[in-house]
Amino acid sequence: MQQLRRLGTGIGWRPEIAEAVERMPGIDWVEAVAENVCPGHVPESLLRLRERGVTVVPHGVSLGLGGADRPDESRLTALAERAEALGSPLVTEHIAFVRAGGPLTASPLLEAGHLLPVPRTRDALDVLCANVRAAQAALPVPLAVENIAALISWPGEEMTEGQFLYDLADRTGVHLLIDVANLHTNHVNRGEDPSKALDELPVEAIAYVHVAGGFERDGVWHDSHAHPVPEPVLGILADLASRVAPPGVLLERDENFPEPAELERELAAIRRTVTRARARATVGAGTRGGVAYAPTPPKAITGDGVVPDAGTAGRPEHAAAAPVEAQTGAEDAARQRLALAQAALLSALVAGTPAPEGFDRVRLGVQARALAAKRADVVAKVAPELPEILAEVYRPAFLAYAQGHPMSGGYRRDALDFAEHLLLAGLPESAETRLLREWWLERSGPAPLSRRPGARLARATRRVLLGR
Numbered sequence: 001m002q003q004l005r006r007l008g009t010g011i012g013w014r015p016e017i018a019e020a021v022e023r024m025p026g027i028d029w030v031e032a033v034a035e036n037v038c039p040g041h042v043p044e045s046l047l048r049l050r051e052r053g054v055t056v057v058p059h060g061v062s063l064g065l066g067g068a069d070r071p072d073e074s075r076l077t078a079l080a081e082r083a084e085a086l087g088s089p090l091v092t093e094h095i096a097f098v099r100a101g102g103p104l105t106a107s108p109l110l111e112a113g114h115l116l117p118v119p120r121t122r123d124a125l126d127v128l129c130a131n132v133r134a135a136q137a138a139l140p141v142p143l144a145v146e147n148i149a150a151l152i153s154w155p156g157e158e159m160t161e162g163q164f165l166y167d168l169a170d171r172t173g174v175h176l177l178i179d180v181a182n183l184h185t186n187h188v189n190r191g192e193d194p195s196k197a198l199d200e201l202p203v204e205a206i207a208y209v210h211v212a213g214g215f216e217r218d219g220v221w222h223d224s225h226a227h228p229v230p231e232p233v234l235g236i237l238a239d240l241a242s243r244v245a246p247p248g249v250l251l252e253r254d255e256n257f258p259e260p261a262e263l264e265r266e267l268a269a270i271r272r273t274v275t276r277a278r279a280r281a282t283v284g285a286g287t288r289g290g291v292a293y294a295p296t297p298p299k300a301i302t303g304d305g306v307v308p309d310a311g312t313a314g315r316p317e318h319a320a321a322a323p324v325e326a327q328t329g330a331e332d333a334a335r336q337r338l339a340l341a342q343a344a345l346l347s348a349l350v351a352g353t354p355a356p357e358g359f360d361r362v363r364l365g366v367q368a369r370a371l372a373a374k375r376a377d378v379v380a381k382v383a384p385e386l387p388e389i390l391a392e393v394y395r396p397a398f399l400a401y402a403q404g405h406p407m408s409g410g411y412r413r414d415a416l417d418f419a420e421h422l423l424l425a426g427l428p429e430s431a432e433t434r435l436l437r438e439w440w441l442e443r444s445g446p447a448p449l450s451r452r453p454g455a456r457l458a459r460a461t462r463r464v465l466l467g468r
Helices: 015-022 045-051 075-086 122-138 160-172 180-190 194-200 231-243 260-282 325-348 361-382 383-404 411-425 431-443 454-467
Strands: 008-013 029-033 053-058 089-094 097-102 107-116 144-145 175-179 205-211 216-219 220-222 249-252
Touching: 008 015, 008 045, 008 053, 008 231, 008 260, 015 045, 015 194, 015 260, 029 045, 029 249, 045 053, 053 075, 053 249, 075 122, 097 325, 107 144, 107 325, 107 361, 122 160, 122 325, 144 205, 160 194, 180 194, 180 205, 180 216, 180 220, 180 231, 194 231, 205 231, 220 361, 220 383, 231 260, 249 260, 325 361, 361 383, 383 411, 383 431, 411 431
Parallel strands: 008 029, 008 249, 029 053, 053 089, 089 144, 144 175, 175 205, 205 249
Antiparallel strands: 097 107, 216 220
16 A cells, blocks of 8 residues: 655635635645536635645545446546646545446436445445546546445445445555544444444555534434534544544535634644644553543454454455456446445435335435435535525425436536426516526527437427526
8 A cells, every 4th residue: 555645734625715724824735625626727726725835635526436337437537637737645535326327227317416325235345446446547646535424324234334444445455534523423323333443444544534513403413514523523533543643634614614713723623632642642541532432442463464354254355366257247246236226225315216125214314305405505506596596485495396306417407407497387477587587598508409309399398488
């Protein structure tokens, strides 16, 4: 595994706080959402930070490495271009799936609009490892992948999160981005012990650490990235830092931004937490940084430095390599099984189909509402005119629309489809309706015409009707 440079303390760069980030003292590096950076038009703020020696890391959110399909080559190329444009030492993505359906299931392709957990099964691990290797081969710099937060659990899982991440790193050499806020989320929502997960992790594979806030509602923790970092998350950070000096720690905040002074106080608390935990670890204190979670005894290490794991003993990757044809056939079969499972789950979440067997229907409802709310928030950002035109009607109208209209073409397409839906529903004529119609007509064309006569006729008919 390639050794990565130490990053220090950083913060998630967002356009809304760009100026404040540039003025913050002690910022060693920043992380930018890869999909929001255009290689030919890098924001001036990021260029100024780079000129000062601040490292910039692109953080992808749409690759879907945990999905059943092989990584999309155009998305990999785009991620590689951003790494080169920013002069980054590594790029990061998520252990998640973000779309399902399509050719593998002979069903419509559905977009989640958010990160969804992969099942911790052998099939999912085999597919994830193959996808990670493909991404590593396509990227000019090392890749690190992040554990995600989850509101739901897959039935029939075969590994803990720590075992799943250990095997992934062991088989691919990929680095890990450990989000301690997500470990806390999974502690509240799935009853998983963060300390046990840290016990099972290959800490030497950690590239850096995320710290973020959230909130609890009705016994469910929502990883919002819009609230202050709570003490339990700092406790898990201390637990991790008592085991290993994290190469980098980053504060994430995506919305509801406080005053810069508040962000600086959170960064100071993060630095303090790591420094104190490392100091206690150095003198041999056994408190694991004062964390509130009971630690699990560490795994034994064999003479060759390998952590024994009953779940991996005797696996094909630890024995003689199987013939290429057999490996390919097994991978294809695993992709097929995973594709069917992920398509069934995503369809239940965004298209209202029945819940797959074994899932908690109440939690599926919570996840479905969270996806719709996230979708409404992002559409409001990419098309801010819609909430301006519709005012207080926007959010309830969009949530009602989302229940029966899955996203299939990205957020900008989603905004256009939502506006078209409202107009075709026969809104009463008003100043708002006229503004909405003008907005839709201005942005819905010109576009490449379909080769199918029926689709061309339908598009022309809609434009005529909406133009009235």
